[in-house]
Amino acid sequence: MEYEGQICRPPMEKSSFMLATAVGCAYNQCKFCNLFKHLNYRLLPLEQIEAELRHVRAVGGNPKQVFLGDGNAFGMETSRLLCILEKIYHYFPNCQMVNMDATVTDIRNKTDKELYQLKKAGVGHLYLGIESGIDDVLIFMRKDHNIEQAYREIQRMKDAELLYDAHIMTGIAGMGRGIENAEKLAEFFNHTQPERIINFSLFLSRSVALYQDISAGRFIPANEVENLEEARRLLELIGEKPVLYDGFHDKLEFRVWGELPKDRQKMLKKLDSAIETYSRKEPMIAYTH
Template sequence: MRYEGNIYSPHIAGDDYILQCTIGCSHNQCTFCYMYKDKQYRVRELNEILEDIELAKEYYGDVKKVFLADGDALTMPTKDLVTILKHLYAAFPGLTYVGVYASAASILSKTLSELKELQKYGLVEAHLGVESGDEEILRDIHKGVNCEEMVQAGSRVRQAGINLFVTVILGLAGRTPKAWDHAKNTAQICNKILPDYVGILTIIVQPGTELYEKTQRGEFEVPTDMEILEEMRLMIRGMTLTNTGITSIHPSNCIYLDNVLPEGKDELLQTLTRVIDGKDIALLRSRAIDRV
């Protein structure tokens, strides 16, 4: 397949066919993110994308899942996305899923009618990086939107009937008391958005990022694994979500959990407490970075 630069997709989309619709990230200013620093954002020509679909059909035959890359393919004009979706479902009769990364800004640039149209033609899921529900942290990491805008974006996706997978990042406040505000406020923003799934990540400081430079200057200190687990426990404790999956299976985490709220809430909290209290430390894993 034809790709430009490194290709990223959600960890859970590891087996999907990745269709590169845009190059890089339309925002590309988050202080912690390293993924698209080597790319200048642009939208690929539609005819090139359609040619790639035909190439994938020849190479793979039929596929069941497709993920639209790079960092924010939802910035494309709706009519072009509809054309891509139509071609995908025509090329792959067994296709059941098309997902996409979506920023709050790109979601809010679409009307509810436009999002409903994308759902009608087969956009199944959008992945929104919420990261934090704390206004100060969102400003510090240069997310580009505030909490209200993040809630509006997530809610609009849900109203359109598109499944919503949000990611949150533990450790963004470093080893400071602000970490508890981050955990509690992130729980609250998830409660307002009501996503279908919450994916938990843990901050990993990567060279080439602004956060790395802050770390080198002594302005940011990465929390310990136990401090991260305490953040996770506080966040989950504050969640009042219903029929929402929650997972920490991303390799950036020191513990892998997977359950559904509210039924699995007590089990999640009990597991975290056992580990924090030192009674079940065998559940801890070495953290490593993969795809986000």
Template sequence: MEYEGQICRAPMERASFMLPVVVGCAYNRCKFCDLFKHLKYRELPLEQIEEELKRVRDIGGNPRRVFLGDGSAFTLSMEKLLAVLDLIHQYFPGCESVNMDATVSSILNKTPKELKTLYENGVRHLYIGIESGLDDVLRFMDKDHGLLEAYEAASQLNRAGLIFDAHIMTGVAGKGRGIENAKALAEFFNRTRPKHVVNFSMFLHRKLALYREIQAGNFAPADELENLKEERYLIEHLEAQDGIIYDGFHDFLEFRVRGRLPEDREKMLGKLDGVIETNVGQGVYAYIG
């Protein structure tokens, strides 16, 4: 199948077979995101999805993990999701896990019974753009949820047996608020206990709605040094009773920190301390494009 748009998935899914079931993002309003702005959201027909599954099966494919694309596959109706899952298990009998991106609102739009049914049909990991632990930041960035809704969605996933994986962005709260945001995120994750936390430290593309907010004086971006300190605080204060895999990207600095908490905490903090010391006084901003 020819893939439309940009492939976007968590690093934990790099070995999964990626099966497009929608094009673009049903929400597509977050001020910091331009991944899907050029695409008109639509669902792919079941016939096209089945054709791709058959193609892969016929060349010997039988993946253990399948990732459903594009940006918000979980917005599909229960009827459509169950039909897709049935096809996956029909063509890939060795499949053990079907994973996808989700939004808080798409989770809350499904009942607890429906979430449990999806688990029973092979859905395991849902990747959620939590982004920030601060309500005013979520509102400003036009996220589809507030903090209370995020707590409720995580609770419902945990009760259904589904694995909650979180995406965040250091820098999303703006200049001078990095530690405040890290404190709020640490509290949120210590209560909701995700299995993975992935930090895509915020880039500021000049085509973004957020860039216009910067030009208008409504948002002051943090520099990369503050972003690194925010990340350090978060890693230091994650309790990780059940173990958390953390992966933090700073592509603008060509820096990445990852490991399993709590056992890799000191190693990760030491790596951050080194790059923080190197960047003191640099004033580097993650602008691109």
């Protein structure tokens, strides 16, 4: 299947078979995101999805894990999701779980019964774009939720035994607020206890709405040392429940990953080294084209 747009999936899904089920993101309003701005959101025909499954099986494919694309596959109507799940498990009998991105609103729009149905039908991990632990930052960035809503909907999905993973972005609170954001996120995660945390440190595209705020002085970006310090404070404060963390600072070509709390000291040491190195250089801000 030809994939329209940019392929975007969590690093933990790199060995999953990625099955396109839609084009773009149904929400597509976050100020910082440029992944889907050029796309008109639409669902792919079920016939096209099934043809891809049939083709992959015909060439010997039988993946143990499937990741549904595009931006927020969990937002589809439950009846459609259940139909896709049934087809996946029919064509791939060895499949153990089907994972996908979701928004807090996607969960809110499903009843408790639907969440249980989807879990029973084979949904495993849901990756939620939490991004920040501060309400005014979420409002400014046009996220679809506030912290109270995130607490409530994550508890509902966990009651249904769906697996909760979190996307965050160091730097999203702007200059001077990284430590505050880290401490609020740590508090949030210590209560909600995700299985995985993925940090795609904020990159600043000139093509998105946030750049207009930067030009007008309404948002002052943090530099990359601040972002590293924010990540360090977060890892320092996350509690004792095991959680996988994978943090990307693409401007620096720097990555820190491991399992907390087991690898905490090793990860902090790596961040300390990077902070020391880049503190001696000219401040860098993660602009991209």
